[in-house]
Each structure stands twice: as structure tokens, then as C-alpha cells.
Amino acid sequence: MLRPESEGALAEIIRNAEGPLAIRGGGTRPVGRPVAGEDLSLVGIAGIALYEPGALTLVAAAGTSLAAAEAALAAEGQRLAFEPMDHRVLLGTSGEPTIGGVVAANVSGPRRIQAGACRDSLLGLRFVDGRGEIVKNGGRVMKNVTGYDLVKLLAGSRGTLGVLTEVSLKVLPAPETAAGLTIAGLGIEEAVAAMSAALGSPFEVTGAAHLPAERLTHLRIEGFEASVAYRARRLQAAMSRFGPVDIEDDTGRLATLWAGLRDVAPLAGKPGEVWRISVMPSEAVSVAAALPEAELLLDWGGGRVWARVRDGFDLRTALAGIRGHATLVKASETRRSAGGVFQPQPAAVGTLEDGLRSRFDPRGILNTGLMS
Amino acid sequence: MEMPVPAAAVIARKDRIVARLRELLPGDAVISAPGELRAYECDALAAYACPPLAAVLPGSTEEVAAILRLCHAEGVPVVPRGAGTSLAGGALPTADCVILGVARMTEVLEIDTASRFIRVQAGRTNLSVSEAVADADFFYAPDPSSQLACAIAGNIAMNSGGAHCLKYGVTTNNLLGVTMVLMDGTVVELGGAHLDAGGYDLLGLVCGSEGQLGVVTEATLRILPKPEGARPVLMGFSSNEVAGRCVSDIIKAGVLPVAIEFMDRPCIRATEAFSGAGYPDCEALLIVEVEGAPAEIDEQLAKILAIARSHDPVELRESRSEEESARIWLGRKSAFGAMGQIGDYMCLDGTIPVSALPEVLRRIGEMSQEFGLRVGNVFHAGDGNMHPLILYDANKPGDLELCERFGAEILKLCVEAGGCLTGEHGVGVEKRELMAHQFGPQDLEIQMAVKDVFDPKWLLNPAKVFPLEASAARRESPA
Numbered sequence: 001m002l003r004p005e006s007e008g009a010l011a012e013i014i015r016n017a018e019g020p021l022a023i024r025g026g027g028t029r030p031v032g033r034p035v036a037g038e039d040l041s042l043v044g045i046a047g048i049a050l051y052e053p054g055a056l057t058l059v060a061a062a063g064t065s066l067a068a069a070e071a072a073l074a075a076e077g078q079r080l081a082f083e084p085m086d087h088r089v090l091l092g093t094s095g096e097p098t099i100g101g102v103v104a105a106n107v108s109g110p111r112r113i114q115a116g117a118c119r120d121s122l123l124g125l126r127f128v129d130g131r132g133e134i135v136k137n138g139g140r141v142m143k144n145v146t147g148y149d150l151v152k153l154l155a156g157s158r159g160t161l162g163v164l165t166e167v168s169l170k171v172l173p174a175p176e177t178a179a180g181l182t183i184a185g186l187g188i189e190e191a192v193a194a195m196s197a198a199l200g201s202p203f204e205v206t207g208a209a210h211l212p213a214e215r216l217t218h219l220r221i222e223g224f225e226a227s228v229a230y231r232a233r234r235l236q237a238a239m240s241r242f243g244p245v246d247i248e249d250d251t252g253r254l255a256t257l258w259a260g261l262r263d264v265a266p267l268a269g270k271p272g273e274v275w276r277i278s279v280m281p282s283e284a285v286s287v288a289a290a291l292p293e294a295e296l297l298l299d300w301g302g303g304r305v306w307a308r309v310r311d312g313f314d315l316r317t318a319l320a321g322i323r324g325h326a327t328l329v330k331a332s333e334t335r336r337s338a339g340g341v342f343q344p345q346p347a348a349v350g351t352l353e354d355g356l357r358s359r360f361d362p363r364g365i366l367n368t369g370l371m372s
Numbered sequence: 373m374e375m376p377v378p379a380a381a382v383i384a385r386k387d388r389i390v391a392r393l394r395e396l397l398p399g400d401a402v403i404s405a406p407g408e409l410r411a412y413e414c415d416a417l418a419a420y421a422c423p424p425l426a427a428v429l430p431g432s433t434e435e436v437a438a439i440l441r442l443c444h445a446e447g448v449p450v451v452p453r454g455a456g457t458s459l460a461g462g463a464l465p466t467a468d469c470v471i472l473g474v475a476r477m478t479e480v481l482e483i484d485t486a487s488r489f490i491r492v493q494a495g496r497t498n499l500s501v502s503e504a505v506a507d508a509d510f511f512y513a514p515d516p517s518s519q520l521a522c523a524i525a526g527n528i529a530m531n532s533g534g535a536h537c538l539k540y541g542v543t544t545n546n547l548l549g550v551t552m553v554l555m556d557g558t559v560v561e562l563g564g565a566h567l568d569a570g571g572y573d574l575l576g577l578v579c580g581s582e583g584q585l586g587v588v589t590e591a592t593l594r595i596l597p598k599p600e601g602a603r604p605v606l607m608g609f610s611s612n613e614v615a616g617r618c619v620s621d622i623i624k625a626g627v628l629p630v631a632i633e634f635m636d637r638p639c640i641r642a643t644e645a646f647s648g649a650g651y652p653d654c655e656a657l658l659i660v661e662v663e664g665a666p667a668e669i670d671e672q673l674a675k676i677l678a679i680a681r682s683h684d685p686v687e688l689r690e691s692r693s694e695e696e697s698a699r700i701w702l703g704r705k706s707a708f709g710a711m712g713q714i715g716d717y718m719c720l721d722g723t724i725p726v727s728a729l730p731e732v733l734r735r736i737g738e739m740s741q742e743f744g745l746r747v748g749n750v751f752h753a754g755d756g757n758m759h760p761l762i763l764y765d766a767n768k769p770g771d772l773e774l775c776e777r778f779g780a781e782i783l784k785l786c787v788e789a790g791g792c793l794t795g796e797h798g799v800g801v802e803k804r805e806l807m808a809h810q811f812g813p814q815d816l817e818i819q820m821a822v823k824d825v826f827d828p829k830w831l832l833n834p835a836k837v838f839p840l841e842a843s844a845a846r847r848e849s850p851a
Contacts, residue, residue, distance in 0.1 A: 053624050054624045055725050055726040076624075077626065136815055140790060141757075143542060143757040144791075145580045145794050146799060147816070147819050148580070148823075148837075149580045150577070151576075152575075153822075156573050200597050202599050226667060227668040234665075280484070282484070283566075303566060325566065326570075343570030345571050348554075349561075349562070349574065356572065356822065
């Protein structure tokens with residue numbers, strides 16, 4: 001395994017590479033077509049380069065463990081707003097997720113609906129492209145429109161356009177407290193309507209999820225104590241037309257509940273394949289109707305549907321006609337080897353993607369085929 | 373400021389190109405008479421002007437595609453134009469170009485408050501998007517100061533911000549999808565009413581690409597429920613340094629105001645004389661606004677005021693009514709107009725890390741002495757997005773050039789302090805030649821390679837963003 005200790009050494013490796021490279025951070029998210037090639041680990045390029053709590057910015061080398069970054073933030077009462085999912089729970093993997101891995105896969109959790117995705121918190125990055133050139137884009141300030149936004153392009157490109165070496169993130173203060181609201185007994189259609197009503201209220205809901213198996217709908221509010229108490233009360237009143245609303249104010253229990261929802265724990269440790277489906281929130285109802293045998297978890301007020309289906313199930317055909325995209329997150333290596341993990345793109349968009357890949361990685365050596 | 377020499381061969385074919393455009397569009401949608409073209413010769417960077425070959429005002433995605441197919445085949449450069457409010461010369465024409473204006477594409481196509489989005493034609497103005505959803509108690513968050521006039525198409529091209537983006541983000545954070553036409557006429561859909569990309573985040577790449585990758589004709593935008601209320605507080609301080617430290621402490625304390633605006637003494641004096649807002653006569657002034665229900669606002673303001681008091685403010689003014697809130701904002705909102713009363717000015721847009729505010733403001737003050745030009749600072753302090761306004765006299769020979777040199781030095785200073793050349797206005801032609809101060813050759817090369825993919829002939833807004841010398845080979849013998 002190649003394990004460079006610096007950006008310069010990484011550039012050298014890529015420049016001199018004679019064959020494909022399989023790029024990895026902590027190796028906790030084996031999503032996509034398995035990649036042939038020599039393993040290239042980024043964990044040697046690690047460490048927090050700059051953390052300014054008063055400017056809400058963190059700059060870290062890509063191989064920095066997520067745990068180390070989060071610990072540094074917690075020490076100052078701050079956190080990553082986008083609440084990255086820990087894939088080890090669902091995928092049964094081990095190892096330490098890295099901050100570069102989180103960015104490369106644009107991993108976001110339940111708070112994405114209110115605070116944005118990983119890519120929305122990403123202020124800048126450095127990467128080495130497929131020619132071995134070191135490139136920087138963006139920076140470490142919140143507002144920056146200088147040149148093209150390759151930051152967004154690289155986020156979620158899973159190492160197929162360049163190998164990240166450093167990421168710069170906007171962080172946010174951790175809230176003083178939180179409260180949860182739970183409505184029991186709703187069907188999917190009512191649950192989506194309830195979540196839409198909550199997210200359309202001025203009470204700044206930072207989580208809206210529904211578990212059809214348990215018929216439980218969960219909402220989350222965060223902030224200063226008096227404000228959370230006020231909004232929980234108001235939201236409880238507004239939601240009461242959907243059924244009795246319980247309030248949970250034990251922050252420990254609440255943290256456990258939302259960590260489970262974030263990590264898709266209810267669908268973990270069970271047979272079959274798991275898909276992540278991104279749709280317009282109201283379309284969650286059609287998704288559920290099209291997947292009568294699936295076990296579902298609705299997040300983002302219905303905008304993100306996790307579906308556990310039987311092995312080999314042709315989900316794309318079942319969802320034909322519903323706009324959005326689906327990713328096969330949990331599946332056997334054999335299944336993933338057949339491709340189709342990521343949403344096939346319309347021809348014109350596919351041509352643009354191929355064009356970008358051929359410019360960023362002209363020799364086709366970076367995680368080749370992973371997203372095809 | 374240089375622009376490329378227009379292609380004589382294109383200009384020579386003007387009649388034929390205009391005739392073919394007329395075949396594609398309704399009669400009044402093609403403008404070619406020299407007098408009428410004056411309206412399109414510049415944008416809000418009015419120091420530079422050049423009438424285009426022609427201007428077209430399509431009404432649909434199909435018409436845009438037809439225009440682009442034709443211009444692509446004829447090798448005619450196209451400069452897309454929103455409302456022409458760019459402060460960076462993003463819509464500045466060349467004599468051989470067709471201006472493609474989206475001003476007739478203003479329809480609301482779909483509103484869905486349950487899924488929290490609105491879909492509009494891209495020529496619709498920013499403010500009218502919020503107005504279209506106001507009755508449902510929603511709003512569109514990005515609020516550039518030109519929001520009454522500026523078009524969503526231009527907002528997307530420049531990734532526009534505004535005073536309230538400290539809390540809600542800029543255009544890219546509120547844009548869900550676009551319909552876009554590539555230079556060869558191909559129509560692509562990127563994103564939609566769902567979140568995030570299934571493949572590469574091309575939507576994120578297109579937003580802020582200054583009309584160089586495609587022409588956006590429709591946009592799906594995230595809308596948010598209106599807050600229950602908002603209230604500002606005004607604080608005066610005895611120095612820029614102290615005000616800067618106060619900003620940092622507020623952010624660190626975990627309060628997330630929707631806006632933190634900063635004005636320095638020259639700006640305070642000018643706006644006071646202009647608007648009579650009743651601002652204190654002090655070195656630096658902050659306006660901090662928070663949102664929520666009355667009790668939530670009280671809670672947040674109590675924390676903010678406690679922080680402010682620890683910095684010995686010379687003035688603390690909490691609004692107690694709508695009228696007082698309006699008075700607090702009055703001076704800030706009229707600051708640009710007030711500076712304009714004193715003389716001509718150039719508005720800069722560099723961003724710096726918040727921690728560098730005091731040092732950068734001190735250096736700007738010193739440079740103001742060196743260049744002999746006055747500067748007022750009014751800006752979004754919460755996110756470090758500065759707007760130094762340099763005063764000059766457009767009628768005095770050499771003053772504009774002196775002002776531009778001074779501006780360039782300030783922007784270089786922003787980059788050296790860990791920031792960037794432009795926070796929300798865009799590069800356009802104005803900051804094109806400064807790009808090499810922020811980016812190395814490889815950083816620019818890969819960005820230009822992106823344009824090669826979307827627009828291999830380099831016909832869309834070609835003389836913008838990149839230093840002319842860096843893009844010359846591509847513009848002259850395209851990929």
C-alpha cells in the first residue's frame with residue numbers, strides 16, 4: 001500500500017504512477033464499483049492546520065480522522081453542522097473515517113435540511129489531480145466567488161477527479177440544548193405532511209425523520225434553552241392536529257436517537273441491500289408506494305428515503321418516472337462490480353462528466369470506474 | 373482595462389447574423405440599431421462600455437437554444453446578461469458579441485410550499501421571487517443589495533450573497549436545480565426539487581461560473597419559512613480594532629445573528645449627512661440583527677449586548693419598535709448612495725478572515741494616505757466580506773486609474789491576509805488580471821479546462837474571469 005506523508009510525496013506518486021490507484025481514507029465507506037489498482041492511503045497526510053473558533057473555520061489535512069476533528073471542535077463548543085453519517089453502522093465496516101473521506105463522499109446527516117450538506121460547509125480544498133499537479137480552490141473565508149467553484153465539484157466526486165489533501169470547513173457553535181418531538185401512529189402520507197408542516201414553520205426544525213415500521217415521526221429543535229422550550233411548545237401545538245405529540249428533553253436520549261437515525265441504524269445488521277434515494281419531499285409517498293416490500297427510513301422530511309430491499313432488487317425500474325436519484329449504498333462486492341451503484345445520468349450530462357474526468361485525470365488512474 | 377480585439381470577420385457579417393437571429397425570434401426580440409444597443413453597452417461597472425453587435429431577448433429555453441446553436445455555428449461570442457447590475461463588468465460586451473438578455477423570461481413556473489421550493493424563469497428579479505411566496509409566509513434567502521433589480525440568472529452566474537447570508541448562505545446554498553443551455557444549444561437539467569447530486573455536483577460548479585459554462589434559463593430555488601420577527605441593535609465603538617474583536621466574540625459565543633454589518637467613520641459621517649439616521653459620531657459602528665419570536669430575540673440580544681458591553685461601546689441602541697429598526701437600517705442601506713453624493717466611487721468586494729479585520733482596516737487607512745484617495749468601509753463583518761468604497765473624481769484625468777491601482781492593492785492585501793479577491797460581486801473584467809495573485813498557474817489551468825469541457829470554442833462570455841494572457845491561446849485557437 002502507498003502511504004504518502006505529504007502533499008508533495010502524493011503528487012510524486014501520482015505523477016509516477018504506471019497504473020490505476022485505489023484511493024482511500026479510513027476505508028469505512030466501500031460504496032461504488034470496487035476499484036482495481038494499487039491502494040493509496042491518505043491517512044499519512046493528517047493534522048489540523050488551522051482552527052479559528054472566532055471565525056468559525058477549520059482547516060485540516062484530508063487524512064485527519066473525523067474523530068480528531070470533532071474532538072477539537074467540541075473542545076471549543078463547536079461542531080460540523082452537516083452531521084456526517086458514520087457508515088460503519090450500516091455497512092459493518094471498521095476503521096476510522098477521515099475528514100477527507102467525508103468530503104470526497106459529500107456525507108451529510110439529518111441536519112442537512114437546515115444547515116446544508118457537507119459541500120455547503122466546505123470553503124476550500126487542495127487536491128492533486130490525475131496528472132500529479134497540486135491544485136487549490138476556494139479558501140478559508142465564508143464568502144468567496146473568485147473563479148470557478150471546484151470545491152463543490154470535488155465534494156462527492158469520490159476521488160475520481162483528484163485526491164484531496166486538505167479541506168477547509170465552516171463550523172458552527174454547538175447548541176446549548178435540544179428537544180425532540182415524536183408523533184406516533186402516522187402512515188407515510190400523514191407523516192410526510194406532518195414533517196412538511198414542521199419544516200414549513202418558523203421554528204427551525206433541524207431534523208425530521210419517520211420510521212414506517214414503528215409508525216414513529218421524529219422532529220428535532222436545537223438552540224438556546226429558553227428558545228428551544230418556546231419552539232418545542234409552539235411546534236407541539238401546531239403538530240397536535242396530526243396526533244398526540246410527545247416532547248423529549250433528555251439530551252442524552254435525544255443524541256442517541258438522532259445518531260441512530262443519522263447512521264440508518266434501524267436498517268443495519270439485516271439481510272438485503274440498502275439504497276439511498278433523494279427525491280422531492282412530497283414524492284416520498286410515491287417512493288413508498290412503489291416499494292411495498294421494502295423497509296424504509298424517511299429522513300429530510302421525506303426528501304431522503306433509505307430503503308432496504310431484497311438482494312438484486314431492481315429499484316431503478318420500480319422507481320421509474322420519479323425524479324431524483326438513488327444510490328446503492330449497501331450491497332455485496334459482486335453486485336457492486338456490475339456497476340449501476342450511482343444514478344445513470346442523461347446523455348448530455350454524462351458527456352460533461354466524462355469530459356471533466358478526462359481533463360482532471362487524463363490517464364484514467366484515479367478510482368477508475370468507481371462511479372460508473 | 374483591456375479587452376480582446378473584436379473579430380473583424382464577425383463584425384463584417386453583422387447583417388447576415390442579425391437576419392438569421394430575426395428568423396428565430398419575434399421581431400422586437402432582436403435589437404441591432406446602434407441607438408438601441410446603447411442600453412446594452414455596459415453594466416453597473418459603468419466606467420467601461422462597448423456596444424455589442426446585437427442584443428437578443430428570448431422568451432423561452434427553446435429560443436435560447438436556437439440562438440446559441442446559431443451563434444455557435446457562426447462563431448459569434450455570446451455575453452449573457454441578467455439585469456445588468458454586475459459591479460464587476462460581468463455583462464460587459466465586446467463589439468463582436470451578441471448580448472443574450474433574459475429580461476423577458478420572468479414567469480413563476482411552480483410553487484410548492486410543502487416541498488419548499490419555487491421554480492422560476494431565470495430573468496425574474498430576486499425580490500419578486502420572495503414576493504411570489506410571501507403570502508404563504510416563505511421567502512428566498514439570498515438578498516443582494518440590488519435585489520429590486522437584479523435577476524436570478526445573474527445571481528446564479530455570480531453566486532450572489534447579501535446581508536443575511538451569514539445565517540442563510542449565498543446563492544449556491546439555496547439553489548436546487550437549473551435548466552441550462554450549453555453554447556452548442558444542448559439543453560441540460562442539473563439538480564431539481566430534490567437535494568444533492570446523483571453524480572458530480574455540476575450544479576455547484578455552474579453556480580458562480582459567471583455565465584461562461586452555459587445560459588441558465590430556469591431555476592429551482594429553496595424557499596424558507598419566514599421567521600416570526602427580527603430586531604437589530606446598533607453599537608458604536610472607539611476603534612475599528614475593538615469593533616472587530618466584538619464581531620469575533622459574538623460569533624464565538626454561539627449566537628448566530630442573521631447579519632452583522634460594519635461601518636467606519638468616513639462612512640458613518642457620509643451617511644449621517646445624507647440620511648440623518650441619527651448614528652453616533654464614532655470610529656466604528658456595528659448593526660447586529662437577530663431573528664425569532666420576541667422572547668427568543670430578547671434572549672439572543674441579551675447575550676450580544678453583554679458581549680458588546682465588555683468592549684466599552686460608546687453607544688448601544690436596541691430597537692424597541694419597527695420604526696426604530698428601520699432607522700437603524702436606514703443609514704446602512706443608504707451608505708452607497710451617501711458615498712455617491714460625495715463623489716464617484718469604486719466599490720470593492722474582497723473577503724478576509726474575520727480575525728484579520730482590524731489589521732486590514734488599519735492598512736487600508738495607511739494606503740488611503742499614500743494614494744491620496746479617501747476610503748469608506750461598509751461591509752458584512754460576520755463573514756469578513758469587505759466593501760471598501762474608494763472615492764475619486766471621474767472628471768480628473770488619471771484619477772480612475774489611480775483609484776484602480778489603489779483598489780488592486782487592497783485586494784492583494786485581502787489575499788495576503790488569507791482571504792480572496794471577491795466575496796459576492798464576481799471577477800468579471802474588473803478583477804480578471806488580479807487572479808494570478810490568488811491562484812497559481814495550475815489552479816487557473818484546471819479552471820480553464822472546465823470551460824473547455826462546457827464551451828470548447830470559448831464563445832460564452834470569453835474575456836472574463838481569467839487573465840487575458842492566460843486565456844489567450846484558448847480564445848484564439850479553442851480546444
